[in-house]
Amino acid sequence: MALLGVNIDHVATVREARKTNEPDPVWAASLAELGGADGITLHLREDRRHIQERDLHLLSQTVTVKLNLELACDDDVLKIACQAKPFQATLVPERREEVTTEGGLDAAGQGARVGDAVKRLRDAGIVVSLFLDPDPKQIEAAAKMGAQAVELHTGAYAHATAKFAGEDELAALTVAAKHIVDAGLTLHAGHGLTYRNVKPVAAIPDMCELNIGHSIIARAIMVGLEQAVRDMKRLISEPR
Template identity: 75%
Template sequence: MVLLGVNIDHVATVREARKTNEPDPVWAATLAELGGADGITLHLREDRRHIQERDLRIMLQTVAAPVNLELACTQDVLDIAVDCRPQQATLVPEKREEVTTEGGLDVVGSKDRIVDASQQLRDAGIRVSLFVDPDPAQIEASIKSGAEAIELHTGAYAHAAGSALGDKELEILHKAASDITSAGLLLHAGHGLTYRNVQPVAAIPQMRELNIGHSIISRSIMIGLQQAVSDMKRLVREAAK
């Protein structure tokens, strides 16, 4: 069964536009659970542009589903993660000037820092995942880092889905999936996945978990979050049969 993690960052983005107390991402996490989410994903960025430490701490006390905390290898956020102990932590790259995460971790070029961050998290009993591009060198370095899961950055596929280039990118994801699971790691994927392009990725035989945010939150504005999550969960289930 492919698990669906729902990223609720964009709910916090709307809140922070007015620096007020609504909409509350904690409430959104509850609605996502009611819609069938298997997990809740949130990204505590160094600049705190959307999710706040308060959101993480309350969510861990109130959400029944596992919480997946996305974070960069910065010590202040690592310290919060170690103190809060979410069920999973996904290390991601982070640039202050970006709108959202633009690519995978450079594990090859930052191996020592990533290995150290992974060790800190594992010592706290937190499962570690690395968000990387489906590049053989990055995957090989990720496998050697001590992580227990790898989340493939699906942006290249998502942007080209429905074309010959999209088919090629999907083949690359399949090859990466085989390499990751052959090494004994869990396979996750996310970024740019929508109601229109998710099923080929969900159908990858080794897929364990998809993390999707923007498309679900966008749809929820029109039909409500519980229904939006339920619709995505149905697509994932159908593809994974």
Template identity: 55%
Template sequence: MPRLGVNVDHVATVRQARGTVEPDPVTAAALAELAGAGGITVHLREDRRHIQDRDVDVLRQTVRTRLNLEMAATEEMVAIALRTRPDCVTLVPERRAELTTEGGLDVVGQRGLLENPVRRLREAGIFVSLFVDPDLAQVETAQELGADAIEIHTGTYCDAKNTQTRQSELVKIEQAVRLGQQLGLIVHAGHGLNYQNVRPVVALGGIEEFNIGHSIISRAVLVGMDQAVREMLALIEGR
């Protein structure tokens, strides 16, 4: 059964908008776990626009399922990961001006920059995933770098404006999933997935973890975290 990783970044976004202590992403993470989430994801960005270092420290102490730390492959972030020891590190691209992560890592073009962070994290016993577009060359290079997993960027599929484009992107995702499996990689997926578009990706099979944040947090604002997580779990589990 696929696992649901709930990204609580945007709970912190609301908190940071007022520079106060609420709402608390640590509390949100606990509620998500109680509702059945199989993991918690946070992205510690260079500009600290939402999740803060203290959040990561406290989550490491309180998360009872699986803590996935999304981060850029920088020396600062590697040092933080080596200190906090999350269950998984997902290396992602990062640009200061972007509203959210806009695409996968260029693993092929940045192989030389990624080799050292991947090696150091894995030597420390940390499970390493690389966030990549559904491109076969990127998947192959991720495996060559020694990553444990890939997370397939589903944003282009989610943003498709018509059925033909959506189906074309779905085929690319499926091909990336199958190649990842053949190469011995664990396959995750995420970005832009919501209650309306997740089912076709689930139906592909072979994806062990779905990391979903904005849609769940948006729904939770209206119906509460428990119901929002349970509704998404039902879709992922085919209920």
């Protein structure tokens, strides 16, 4: 059964909309754990649009499940990550103009930069995952530079509107997943996954971890965060 990492960025987004102290992503992490989350994911962006260094500092002391920090290959956030020492760091691409991460990291085209970030994080004792499109050359690059896991970018699958387009994207994810496992890397996936589309991705052979944020936080507004996490855990644990 795939593990569930709950991304709490959107809790911080609501807080930062008013520049106040609530809702607190630290409280959200506790509720997600009570709901059964296997990990807590947060993205410390270069522009600090939602998660702040204060959040990372407190979460690194209070989270009792796996803490997964998403970050770009930039020197300032790499320094912070190496000091905070989350269990896992997931390297992602980042642009200030984007609303959310728009695609996978170009590990093949930016090998030196990404490889240096991987080495710095691993030297600090942090497990390193790369957020990649389902592209064999990107997976091969990740394995060569010493990454320990790959999180497949599931956006194309999640946003496919036609039935057969979605099936094609799921097939591409399944093929890429086999490449990841065959390369000796741990298989993760995330981006755009919802209560309606998560089960086929959770059922991909050897799927270890799903990272989901927006859909869970959106449901939490209606039913509460603990219940929203329980609902998602139930879906990914059921057979396809």
